[in-house]
Structure formats: C-alpha cells, structure tokens
Amino acid sequence: MTEAPTADRIHVVVAGALGRMGAEVIKAVVGAEDCQLVGAIDTTPGKEGVDVGEALGLGVLNVAVTADLEGCLCAVSQALRDKGPGAGAVMVDFTHPSVVYANTRAAIAYGVHPVIGTTGLSPEQLQDLQVFSEKASVGGAVIPNFSVGMVLLQQASAAAARFYDHAELTELHHNRKADAPSGTCIKTAELMEELGKTFNPAEVDEHESLEGSRGGVRPSGLRLHSLRLPGLVAHQEVMFGAPGETYTLRHDTIDRSAYMPGVLLCIRKVRQLGALVYGLERLL
Template structure:
C-alpha cells in the first residue's frame, strides 16, 4: 500500500512595506509637491513633515496643503523627526530604511544631509548650494556609514537630456555660454543645475571661449561668472519664472542653442519618486539624476 502526502500550498508572498518618507521643507513650493506625490504613490508612506514656517508647528500637513487630514504633524524639530522615522523602520531589515527628501535652503542642506546619514535615513537632496568639498565630505561619510543617498541638482528627465546633449555638443564647439533663469525666491546663484551642466561639458578637459579681444566690463558682472574652463554662467531672477536653462554654442556662421523650460513643479515628481525608490539600494552617495536613469 502506497501512502502519499498532499503538497503544501505555496507560501503567500511577503508584502513589501511602503517606503517611509520624511519631507523637509514640506510647506514650501517644492516640498508641497513632494508631499502630494508621496501620498499619492501606493508604495510610499509619509511619516514626517519638517518645516520652520512660524505658527505651523503641530498642524496637520495634509490640511495645510489642502489634501485632507494625513495624521502627520508639521514639526521644526529636524533631528527629532529623523530619529522617529529611523526608529519606526528599525526592524524592517537591510534596504528598508526611511528616506528624507529635502527641499529647504542652501544654508542648512549640508547639516541636513549629514544628519540624515548619521541617523541611517537615506537622503534625497533637491536643495542646491553644496560646495564640491562638502559633497566629497558627505560621500566619505555615507561610505563609512554604509548609507545610500542622492544629491540631485535637478529632478527633471528633460534637463538630464539637455545636459547630455550639451556634453556631446561641447566636443564640437569651442565657444559656449550658459544662462539659467529662476523665480526670485531662489537663494543661490548660479543654480546647481547650471553648475552641473558646466561640469559635464568640462569633463572633456578642454578650454572654452578663447580670447579674441581684451574685454573690459563697464558694469561689474555683466559678462557673468567665469569658470576656470572659460565657460561663462549667467543667472536671471524674476517673478513669474519657475526654472529654465539655456546653453548656447557659437561657431563661424552659426549658433546652436539647447533650452529646457519647467512650466510647473510637477515635472520634477517622477524623478523624485524614482530616486526615492532606488536610493535605499545605492552603495553610497551619488550626484546627478543621470546616475539613476
């Protein structure tokens, strides 16, 4: 007589917990868009809203942004919020840590990024203004802490395509100037995006804009900021603008212009969510959205 045992039913797949996200600068223009995108994403969960706007401490961030009650209170306590977010996912396992999305101010972005790494929270930094030596310091710190992070000067896929096109065109043109245009509430100039574009063009190791005449500015700064490579960067700040960039190349008998215009901040959200979803698997700190595409 042959006995048989019934096969055990397949184990149900383990549900993947949503990504715990803290937004710094939650009531600002970009931060508000991030809060909306995170709450609408089924694989993300808003667990913290940091903002220093007077009179908003303890307010429900959802009610403040017209999203309905989210049961997430606005707080100005940056470290306290990071600590709470870190503790909330401490038993989730490797690659399941909390994520900080920061759109605050150049004066605090270095401390915010370093603080996130110290608490084991993966930083996604959209705030510009970090100096090269600060980026190097943060990269070293992230490596030692084994915390993945991303510093993204611009989350627009279209801008990444412009930057790649500018780097390709720089092989064929010796003369080029860059102009970036932003709203008049942007604190740093030139923008991190414009600097990143120049850096990609400079990766060729060539010099730009050979002198044809001895220039003399009759108004200081009118020719823009001069980089060691010879590239010149110009900044415009006006109400009504969002974020725009133009790279103009010149040669005998022709000009070649690349331009990207951000019409609405919602254009950045696909790039923000892509970075949030990938940052926890990064081995260290990366710089630029192109590193994730």
Template sequence: MTSQIPVVVAGALGRMGTEVVTAVVNSGDCELVGAIDNTPGKEGFDVGVEMGLKDLGVAVTADFEGCLCAVSQSARNSDQRAVLVDFTHPSVVFEHTRTAIAYGIHPVIGTTGLNSDQLSDLTEFSTKASMGGAVIPNFSVGMVLLQQAAAAAARFYNNAELIELHHNCKADAPSGTCIKTAELMEDLGKSFNQAEVDEYESLSGSRGGLRESGLRLHSLRLPGLVAHQEVIFGALGETYTLRHDTIDRSAYMAGVLLTVRKVGSLKQLVYGLERLI
C-alpha cells in the same frame, strides 16, 4: 508584500515640498511619516490640512533632528529604511544630509548650494556608513537629456555660455543644475571661449560668472519664472541653442519618486539624476 517606503519631507510647506508631499501620498508604494517645516505658526498642525488636502495624520514639526530620530527608531521594525527628501535652504543642506546619514536615513537632496568640498565630505561619510543617498540638482528627465546633449556638443564647439532663469525667491546663484551642466561639459578637459579682444566690464558682473574652463554662467531672477536653462554654442557662421523650460513643478515628481525608490539600493552618495536612470 514589501512594505511602503517611509518618507520624510523637509521643507514640506514650500513650493517643492508640497508637490513632494502630494506625490508621496498618491504614489501607492511610499508612506509620508514626517513633515518638517519652520514656517511660523504651523508647528503641530496636520500637513495635509495646511496644504488644503485631507488630514494625513502627520503633524508639521520644526525639529529636524528630533523628527529623524523618531523616524529612524520606528523604521527599525520595517523592511524598508526611511528616506529624507530635502527641499530647504543652501545654508542648512550640508548638515541635513550628514544628519540623515548618521541616523540611517537615505537622503534625497533637491536643495542646491553644496560645494565640491562638501560633496566630497558627504560622499566619504556615506561610503563609510554604507548608506546610499542622492544629491540631485534637477529631477527633470528633460533636463538630464539637455545636459547629455550639451556634453556631446561641447566636443565640437569651443565657445559656449550658459544661462539659467529662476523665480526671484531662489536663494543661490548660479543654480546647481547650471553648475552640473557646466561640469559635464568640462569633463572633456578642454578650455572654452578663448579671448579674442582685451575685454572689460563697465558694470561688474555683466559677463556673468567665469569658471576655470572659460565657461560663463549667467543667472536671471524674476517673478513669473519657474526654472529654465539655455546652453548656447557659437562657431563661425552659426549658433546652436539647447533650452529646457519647467512650466510646473509637478514635472520633477517622476524623478523624485524614482530616486526615492532606488536610493535604498545604493551604498554611497551619488550626484545627478543621470546616475539613476
């Protein structure tokens, strides 16, 4: 029998973190061994009790590096290396990923906000350490399918804009998922949205964020939303719209668990769920 995969969840009491904790506990082949969260007044309390579940025997801690160090030491006696699932904040995600690799813990990063230079640095660092990891802007299989469809459609349309809509507690804009979609469309090496008029904005930012390829990305933040994305292509006499709606965060859990199960076989950092399915 193969032992369970030890999993640490960072951001354990957040919207995504609580979903991940529940999924890990109910998975059958994963074991929750750490719960990191800096919510005031929660340190030392059992994460399961704080979530309204049963006592899970895992106390909440705000000490990120201390938790990883302890898990790394205990995992040496297991035939499974530990995995960190991180849903925290863009300001700390780079250091979290690098620290996990340094401690021999496979990072599975759902936090967005890493830039291209940081991704390159982490990929090089993970390759030198022969430590697999995954940066996944979106864990939804449906979103992966949308991104592949958008990349295919980009071959036939020269005009396209992207719109992403999220809850108003999301810190970064545009979303990592939207950026990833644009990158896949840009793999063709073509330019989009050739100017037809001398455009100007009477209100700065009205036309969204402009990428070097000519693609424009628009971000909406409103309470009541979860995560949504549209890619709209236009041509003479027609438009073609791709849209994905996340109704509940539980939609991401199949992708999270798939990544947790596969990341141990990787030897470097990969970017995007499509690399694993």
C-alpha cells in the same frame, strides 16, 4: 508623526514640507501606492503641530508638522531599526542652502537615506558627505534637477561641447531662489568640462563697464549667467557659437509637477545605493 507606518511601503520624510517644492513632493508621495508619508519638517512660524495635509489643503494626513529635524529622523529610524539593509526611511529635502549640509549629514547619521533637491552644496561639502555616507553604508542622492528633460539637455550639451570651442550658459529662475548660479547650471558645465578642454579663447581685450555683466567665469572658460524674476519657474539655455552658426539647447519647466516623476524614482532607488551619488543620470 502620528500614523503607524506600514511595513511594505517606503517611509518618506519631507523637509521643507510647506514650501512650494515640498508641497508638490507631499502630493506625489501621498498619491504613490508604494510610499507612505511619515514625517513633515518645516520651520514656518505658527505651523508646529498642524496636520501637514490640512496646512496644504489636502485633507487630514495624520502627519503633524515639526521643526525638530533630528527628532523626526530619530523617530522614523527607530521605527525601522529591525528591518535590515535596503528598508530604511527616505528624507526628501527642499529647504535652504544654509541648512542643507547639516540636514543631509543628520539624515545619514540616523540611517535615513537623503534625497537632496536643495542646491548650494559646495564641492568640499559634497565630497565630505560622500565619504561620510560610504562609511555609514547609507546611500543617498544629491539631485540638482529632477527633470528627465534636463538630464537630456545636459547630455546633449556634453556631446555638443566636443565640437564647439565657444559656449555660454544662462539659467533663469523665480526671484525667491537663494543661490546663483543654480546647481543644475553648474552640473551642466561640469559635464561639458569632462572633456578637459578650454572654452571661449579670448579674441579681444575685454573690459566690463559694469562688473559682472559678462557673467561668472569658470576655470574652463565657460561663462554662466543667472536671471531672477517673478513669473519664472526654472529654465536653462546653453548656446554654442562657431563661425556662421549658433546652436542652442533650452529646457523650460512650466510647472513644478514636472519634477515629481524624478523625485519618486529617486525615492524608490536610493535605498539600494551604498553611498551618496550626484545627479539624476546616476539613477536612470
């Protein structure tokens, strides 16, 4: 962090700054008049100390890439230590499922509001982070998907689940996504399951000649399928079936820029939260 922060703007740190989503977030933050990029965290070998703007082809931004997450969080926290409630820095995380829990907990510990786009947190980890953030009075947001269109699909799926007893979910992503099924798909299933009903009652004695070919089964009976192929970005389909008809809901992300309005919305609202929330619909 080499540029002196401006007090009247939201100070933003991006973890996973050189990744595909991290790069989009940096472009969005730099282009937002009410935000200021103050930290860029990334562990890519050979990039320590490089100006993140130059690394991404955006020109000089006077923010150096660092692999020291805690050091960066400490520095931005100290820069705002006298600003009071609702004026802290924000960390946007698009890293890896193996480190997202530790990153989120570290941000809360330093008083930096986490906005987490990395999926892969277990229900137990999410619960622990919610308790920790509430005790620390540091609001945060875990967002499986930043697309407003996806939130609409999830709400439509939850509504349709009232009328259909048979449903299966399929999510399709690029082949560099580490976790399966996606957090977005899990969140969609959770919203459908809030009715408390059981789906897909068995009508035959099924068997798989190839294990896993029928997808993963949740306790509710919902089946989730994951596809990973180069050329895909992020796509989800929820198909409902009933005698004589099917009803299909689908959302396709064509470009990662589709997520940026949701990311900026979270950056602007997360500092007013008293604890960690789960899902973009909690901030709309």
